[in-house]
Amino acid sequence: MSPLQNALTFCSWVKSLSSNSHPTWLSYATSSHQHEILITDNGIYNYFLGTNSDLSSEINPSKGTWNHHCTSWSTSSNTRKVYFNGKLVGQGATTSRTYGLDGFLFFGNDNHYDGSSRDANEIFGGELFKVKFFAKELTGEEVLGMKEAGLCSDVEESYGRVRYLRWEDLLLEQRNGNITEVEPGCPARTCPTEKETRNETEEPTPGSREGRNDAAEESETECECEEKKEITQWDILYSEEIFNRTLTVDFPEKIRSYWDILGNFVGVTITESVITHFKIFQSCRD
Structure with missing residues (x-):
C-alpha cells in the first residue's frame, strides 16, 4: 500500500446479489488498524481510515444490476469522497494520518487481519468487475467519466502507472472460497479491416490537415484494441x-x-x- 499512502482512489463495477445485511466486497486491515477500508455494496459500511459513514439512504442498488462504486482521498485534502454511479453521495473529513502498511487486502468478506475470522452476514455474494486502485485522488469529473464510459470500456487504461493495482493483476492472485469466473457480457473488440482503415483516412475534408490527423489518430486507437487484450x-x-x-x-x-x-x-x-x-x-x- 506504500504508493497509495498519500493519495488513493479505488473503484469497481459491483453487482449485488446477496440479501446479507452487510455484504462486504472490499476490506483492508492491518494489525494496528482493523478497518482501514471496509465497503459494502449497500452503503451501510463505508469505513475509511477507521471511520464509518452509513450511506445506505444514498446507495441502494437493485439486485442483479451493475453499479459503479468509487471512493477517493488524499492527505492534501484530508477528505474522503464516496461516489455511486458517478454521483458524489457522501464526503467527510478524515484523520491526518496515512494508511497503515503490511496489511491484508480482502475481497468478498470482512478482514479481521489474522485471516481466520469471518462473519456470515458480511459475505459479499455478488459479482465484481474491474476493481482498480489509483495512486491519485481522482476528481468527480474523472469518476463520472469512468462510469459513463461503461462497464465494457477500457477508459481506466488511459491512467497508465497511476492505476497502481489493476484488475488484470487481481485475476492472477490466489483465491479461496466459492469463487467462479463468469463473463461480464462485454462484446469482443475487433480492429478495423484494411478497407475500413483506408476509408477513414481518405474521407476528411479536402485540404484539412486537422481532419487527416484526427482520422489517423482514430484508426491508431482502434488498432490498439486487440493488442490491449493479448500483449x-x-x-x-x-x-x-x-x-x-x-x-x-x-x-x-x-x-x-x-x-x-x-x-x-x-x-x-x-x-x-x-x-x-x-x-x-x-x-x-x-
Whole structure:
C-alpha cells in the first residue's frame, strides 16, 4: 500500500446479489488498524481510515444490476469522497494520518487481519468487475467519466502507472472460497479491416490537415484494441527498472522477443507516450 499512502482512489463495477445485511466486497486491515477500508455494496459500511459513514439512504442498488462504486482521498485534502454511479453521495473529513502498511487486502468478506475470522452476514455474494486502485485522488469529473464510459470500456487504461493495482493483476492472485469466473457480457473488440482503415483516412475534408490527423489518430486507437487484450509483456516497460530509463541495445533478455519493435527506438527514454507508440507500432505495422 506504500504508493497509495498519500493519495488513493479505488473503484469497481459491483453487482449485488446477496440479501446479507452487510455484504462486504472490499476490506483492508492491518494489525494496528482493523478497518482501514471496509465497503459494502449497500452503503451501510463505508469505513475509511477507521471511520464509518452509513450511506445506505444514498446507495441502494437493485439486485442483479451493475453499479459503479468509487471512493477517493488524499492527505492534501484530508477528505474522503464516496461516489455511486458517478454521483458524489457522501464526503467527510478524515484523520491526518496515512494508511497503515503490511496489511491484508480482502475481497468478498470482512478482514479481521489474522485471516481466520469471518462473519456470515458480511459475505459479499455478488459479482465484481474491474476493481482498480489509483495512486491519485481522482476528481468527480474523472469518476463520472469512468462510469459513463461503461462497464465494457477500457477508459481506466488511459491512467497508465497511476492505476497502481489493476484488475488484470487481481485475476492472477490466489483465491479461496466459492469463487467462479463468469463473463461480464462485454462484446469482443475487433480492429478495423484494411478497407475500413483506408476509408477513414481518405474521407476528411479536402485540404484539412486537422481532419487527416484526427482520422489517423482514430484508426491508431482502434488498432490498439486487440493488442490491449493479448500483449501483457508491455507491462514490463512500466516496471521500476525500465520506466524513465533510456532504451539501449542491452535491453533485458525477458523481452528480447520484441526486439524487432523496440530496436527502432534505441536512444529514447521509456515514457508513457513512448510505450503507447510501441503498442501502436506493434498492432498496426502490418
